[in-house]
Amino acid sequence: MTDSASPQHAASAEPSPAQIRRWNRYLAEERAEAEIYRRLGESSSGRHKEILLQVAEAEGRHSQYWEDKLGPHTRPSPRPSLGSRLLIFLAEHFGSVFVLALIQRAESRSPYDKDEDASPAMAADEAIHEEIVRALANDGRQRLSGNFRAAVFGANDGLVSNLALVMGAGATGMSSTMVLFTGIAGLLAGALSMGAGEFVSVRSQRELLDASSPTQITLSAAPHLDLEANELELIYQARGMTPEAAAHRAQERLGHLDCDCDPSLSFKDPDPDDDTAEPDNVALGTDLGAAASSFCFFASGAVIPILPYLFGMGGGWALVLAMTLVGVALLVTGGLVGLLSGASPLLRGLRQLAIGYGAAIATYFLGLLFNVAVL
Structure with missing residues (x-):
């Protein structure tokens, strides 16, 4: 028998009792994870909601993979682990950064990369899911920190x-x-x-x-500046702009330009002349x-x-x-x-x-x- 025929034979072979137990356990966990992400998504909004619901769909595809492999050996309702049932409860009633942090740890312990019965795509999916959850949890960590x-x-x-x-x-x-x-x-x-x-x-x-925040003086002082000795450019250079960018911004403030047509002139921080920007110290409370x-x-x-x-x-x-x-x-x-x-x-x-x-x-x-x- 050639090596190329071995995978076909393995695919058509009857799974062993150990494989059936393991696959049903995987199926239960995938269904539980899909439910966790679905409930978290329903309790979220905006970008988080869309991302979590899409991850739930991916977990649903994983559960379908194990259902197909099990065929008639699929248990009607395989029971997930106690930890997964707890996460479902927490996601339903306390959807928060803590649940996402727990899921992140669970995703990092995926057994698929060591199980030859799992497809490489599924192992890669679980690794990506960990990074997705890490990013979403980090948003919550930043708000809570x-x-x-x-x-x-x-x-x-x-x-x-x-x-x-x-x-x-x-x-x-x-x-x-x-x-x-x-x-x-x-x-x-x-x-x-x-x-x-x-x-x-x-x-x-x-x-x-x-004491460190720039003032709005450029808005009131600009009309009265000496155009031949324009210190307005020096303000913008002191704030970190290049001489060319400072000259461009000064022309705007003096009314010679209607808009900032050079995207390279944007501040790294919010424009200090924008009186609609939120003050930096608001976050301090x-x-x-x-x-x-x-x-x-x-x-x-x-x-x-x-x-x-x-x-x-x-x-x-x-x-x-x-x-x-x-x-x-x-x-x-x-x-x-x-x-x-x-x-x-x-x-x-x-x-x-x-x-x-x-x-x-x-x-x-x-x-x-x-x-x-x-x-």
């Missing part, structure tokens, strides 16, 4: 700093009431410090941008809003370590419960960071946990040292 960063890092700072403070205070032998008041003081001091710092940061950045958000996020994290003391607990068991509650919170915040970045949520959660526990244990032993010194 500022607020999400403030929320995660504010809450994380509250968790770690106040847990460390409570652990250190508890190790010195203080009474439960004193540990509680120490934790409350740490909460207020840290939250106020975070809020004040964010206020100053945003206010300073807005003032810096205001307000200083008071940023301060309030930082205060609330820090306080929400810092209150967790003192919950056992608020409910009347004390001693070692209160410290153990505080460590447990903060540990769960650190795993959650670390997992959210992992989801948003497309990395492993478990690894990111464990990293947050190790950092937080490291700081708490260090201050606990420091508190023990002070306790021994006092004794």
Whole structure:
């Protein structure tokens, strides 16, 4: 038998039980992925909606491929994995960047490039789908990055700093009431410090941008300039234009040209003489809003370590419960960071946990040292 006849023989051969199970599993996953993309597309709008629905059609073609290969061995309704069913639920009720980040990880683990039963085109499709989802998720990451960063890092700072403070205070032998008041003081001091710092940061950045932004002086001063010694061109050269481009723009402002007929003269940034352009500092938000958000996020994290003391607990068991509650919170915040970045949520959660526990244990032993010194 020649080598060229082997693929035909393999194509007509009866699939093995292992192949039937594997193909039905692929079929279930492809149907689930098509449903995920369809639901995400229906909950989206504009460009995202069109792209997601087209990817759903592609996943539908993949499922048809496995149906054709299975033929009479196709199960009526093969059940997808638990993870795929969870993604369907999330896409239906919480369609967001987090779902796209999870799908991105799923697409990156496609088995088709190692399975000879899958066509090379399907393996290539899955690789392309990963990049499509990565791009769509990145849009969401860009929109969330500022607020999400403030929320995660504010809450994380509250968790770690106040847990460390409570652990250190508890190790010195203080009474439960004193540990509680120490934790409350740490909460207020840290939250106020975070809020004040964010206020100053945003206010300073807005003032810096205001001082650096070009004004509209060229619009009002142009009619009165000396045409023989025209400093208007110098303004545009200072803004980064070539001498030729600056001369062209100056002629426009003086009314000698009706339009910008040279596309190479466009600014890299929005035209500073365009009074309809959105200011750069709009994206910063307000200083008071940023301060309030930082205060609330820090306080929400810092209150967790003192919950056992608020409910009347004390001693070692209160410290153990505080460590447990903060540990769960650190795993959650670390997992959210992992989801948003497309990395492993478990690894990111464990990293947050190790950092937080490291700081708490260090201050606990420091508190023990002070306790021994006092004794």
